[in-house]
Amino acid sequence: MKKKIKIAVVTIIIFFAYMFGRVQRQILDDINMASAVGYDYIDKDKIKATAVMPNYKPDKNVGNETYTASNEISKKTLTKINRQSSRQVVNGKLEVALYSKEVAKHGIGELVDSLQRDPSISERLFVAVAEGETHELLNKRYGDRDTGVYLSMLIEQNMKEGIVPTTNLHQFLNDYNSHLRDPFLPLIEQKGKEVNLKGIALFKDDHYVKNLRQDQQFIFQALLENLQLGTYKLKLKDKEFVAIENINSKSRYRVVNLKNTPEIHIQVKLRGIIREYTGKRTDKKEIEQIKKQMEKQLEKEAAAMIRSFQKLKIDPIGFGNHVRSRTRNFRYQRWVDQYPDVKIGVKVNAIILEKGVVD
Amino acid sequence: MKSVIKDQFLVSPFLVLFLIHGMQYGVGVLSFQRDIAKVAGHDAWISILITGILVHIIIWMMYSMLNKTKGDLITIHQQTFGKWIGNLLSLLFILYVLAESTTVLRSYIEIVQVWMFPLLKTWPFALVLLLSVYYVVSSGFRIVTGVCFLAVVLPSYLIFTYVVPIEFSTFRNLLPVFDHSILEMAQSIKGSILSFSGFEYLLFYYPFIKQPESSQKWAHFGNLVTTLLYLLIMIVTLAFFDQAYLQKVIWPTLMMWKIIELPFVERFEIIGVTSWAVVMLPIICLMFWSASRGIKEIFKLKQRSVLVFLLLLSFIVCCLLIDRETIQQYNTFVAEIGFYLLLGYIPFLFICCHIRFKMREKG
Known part of the structure; x- marks a missing residue:
């Protein structure tokens, strides 16, 4: 008798856990993984965010899909982007985050917060400042890859070659939060069909001041x-x-x-x-x-x-x-x-x- | 008063190493750096060393008491303070054990919720975990020890992951050494003693060790392993984070795992959090085992029915802690008690116990 009660209790617990303990599934084919995100300045309390998502086509070609939305907080813009996309947008595979010079001049503190607070964002993410509008930069397709991967490879390759100093999200956040240091970021610009690493952008706290x-x-x-x-x-x-x-x-x-x-x-x-x-x-x-x-x-x-x-x-x-x-x-x-x-x-x-x- | 435990329920003395180290190395490892560095800054690693030595002394004290009485906490209490006061004190101690087990359980669930599944509800997960705790604890102390052994051996590969962040570290952060006053160092011990807590359960399982006197060296060895491991993690953390940034990060160890990149897995911290289930489970098991064993000894009840009651209690408390702030409050509250218990009450008990024995020898 006692054993029967025990078995019943265990079955009920497992049943309940299975029923109510489930979380939302994210199947790779049904989500859109943003690979790059860019922020542009609109006015004092509005920014425009552009997200690039690779689109894997059946003929092994990789295409790009870009979505743009503007709002007050960067996370909010992501939900706005979600509304445009046919599939759920997630940012676990984000490789590059770009800030336009204009945004950087006005301070990127609030935007950086969404990167440092989100556990799904990699610490190896590349953060960079872009000359001109990031919207235009991200909208183009470079090489045979999607823009996010292309940009991250571009930056990574240059860091390995010693053309720009190694920076990733972790090092940027370390410098940004530090009292003793100020952050710097690589500066990239679009030149015709290519993207070019132009130099280093220097910051005071979270404001861009000049480039080296x-x-x-x-x-x-x-x-x-x-x-x-x-x-x-x-x-x-x-x-x-x-x-x-x-x-x-x-x-x-x-x-x-x-x-x-x-x-x-x-x-x-x-x-x-x-x-x-x-x-x-x-x-x-x-x-x-x-x-x-x-x-x-x-x-x-x-x-x-x-x-x-x-x-x-x-x-x-x-x-x-x-x-x-x-x-x-x-x-x-x-x-x-x-x-x-x-x-x-x-x-x-x-x-x-x-x-x-x-x- | 003393109940002799049958030979088949005893464990070998060397397993005390795993019991001590396995209990110390818990959920705290993911977040202990911040509290210590808050006071001791870049000298936090020294605080770990000092605390390690302090814990050695406390372990010695516990063995000295236990070897004399040949029993557990309950017999020590009864022999020192008499039946009524002794049992009351034991009960309070057990209450603390229960509170701590809920802290561990809820903290782990919180980590899973923050880092992996934000939509995961607390109660189904707690229910499943506690069910497995029941399964382990009801099988007896030997099984609990076995799970402790596994919890040390299986996730031991994680030690390599503390080396990876060195690539992005500046060890200059650690200089100058001894830049904090003695008072600040003493304050930081309060933060670090909690990450070392877990050895106090020796007071409960001591009678279950074969030739318990010979196990003392293994207990010290276990604590040594913990100290060295914490030292490694602390030094890497201090070099990896800037002090101001470290104060912002809630789980520095998980943050360090985020930098690890493997070709087959994008986010290492997911593996880390999952491995931590193995690390955390025996801790809860041994806590519940100790609590239920203590109550059984005091009230002469059946251990299994006590266990079910305790698990239910812990489950309810666990579900009542909803958000980060309440969890934080509860944790600090339990931590505060734990600090006074480990550094205040156990030495006090040690002195009382020895005075009592001296008196008895004379009288």
Whole structure:
């Protein structure tokens, strides 16, 4: 008798759990997985969101479907997009999030929140700023893939090559939430049929302030991380150019005078190979010349770049963290006040390892 | 008073390693970093080390009491404070065990709801989990130990996943070492002792160990494993997150899993959350086992009927905790009690117990 009751209870529990414990199923063929999303500025409290969804056709071709909607909150726009789509739109496969420069200028804090709050969004998502309207950029089809995958491959490839510093959603959120650093994002632009990585967009808190000049990009990366495969083009006197490739860099930070106003001395070590040279011969003297000039040029660029950062009171490289990690009882407010006047010196030490197969 | 447990229900001393470590390593692992870092900042890993040592001392205290009385918490209480007060204290302890088991259950369901299925209702899931808890606990202590063993061994592959985020870490975040005052470090222990809690159930299952005196080294070893594992997770977390960002993240460990990308699975944290069901189940099992065993000892009731009653109670409380805020409130409340219980009451009991024994020897 007791055993019968037991069996009955267990059956009832399993039955109830099966009946009421079910959640909505999402079958891959019945959902639309957005692969890229872009935000454009309309007016002060309205934005336009564009979502790109790959459309897998029976002939193994991948097409694009773009949906656009405008609303106050980015999540809300997604439901609006959902209304247009024949299938449910989910954002678990989102690869790229783009913000137009206009949106970035007005601050992307509220938009970023939807990315950091949603557990289904990957931390490896690429966030980027787009020159012009993202709507136009995303509406086009590039290459033989859907736009989202194409953009993510474009950015990823360039990060691996060392053309832009590695950034993903996690690193962006880390910098964005940090008191000591300001975020930066890759800047992309549409040029005819291609999309082009233009440079780096710098932010103050969540506002876009300026983009880094292309010639400063190399030293920016060298200060930020240890490069593996950098390339640098150097203009020598009288129209001679030299391209140095496979540069790997190492930077060492030294902070002195921590008690009062800290001074930061950075030593950057570069090792590279000459790939192209428009001069006549690459003999010992010439190489020495190239090396000297490269060091001088980079130091000049670094000084100009850091000065512009200090003027804008932004710290994308994270000097603040370097000072903090060397200071006991670090006082945040004091550092913020000091930052524009802190002396930051960069010393470059270049070594040219090889010069190719000819002299 | 003492009831001798038959030889066939006993477990080997080395299994205490799994019982101690398995109980400590629970739902807290997914979220413990934030509470510690709130006070101790980038020195949070030191707080883990200090707490690990403290827990070693408490384990030693418990063994010293248990070896003397040759019983469990209930006999210690009865011998120290007399029958009535002793039983009342045991009952309060059991109440805490029950509250904690509900915390574990509800926290896990919340994680599933937030990270996997937002539409999942609490009660069907709780019902199924508690049904399996009944199944395990009613089969006896040996089965509970077996599940504990599995819970340590099966998800042990997850240790590799804590290494992956290093790619995106800056270990400079950990410097300068010892940048916080002693007071701040002491405060942070309050946060970290809870992630270590779980060893106190030794007070209940001690009589079920074969040659219990020899199991002490395994208990210490279990705690050592926990300390080292927490240390690894903490250091990676501190390097992976900026301090200001870490304060925003509710489940830092799950957040770290989000960065893992495998060719065959887009979101690793789904696997992580699912694996956590295996980690969490024996914890609830042993908690219910301890609670029902305690009540059985005090009131001389049948353990199974007590168990059914306790499971129902926990189920009701679990369903009453609806949103994040109430869960948070309930968790902090239970955590507060747990802190005083582990660092205050057990040492107090240790002193009382020894005074009592000294008195008895003299008299």
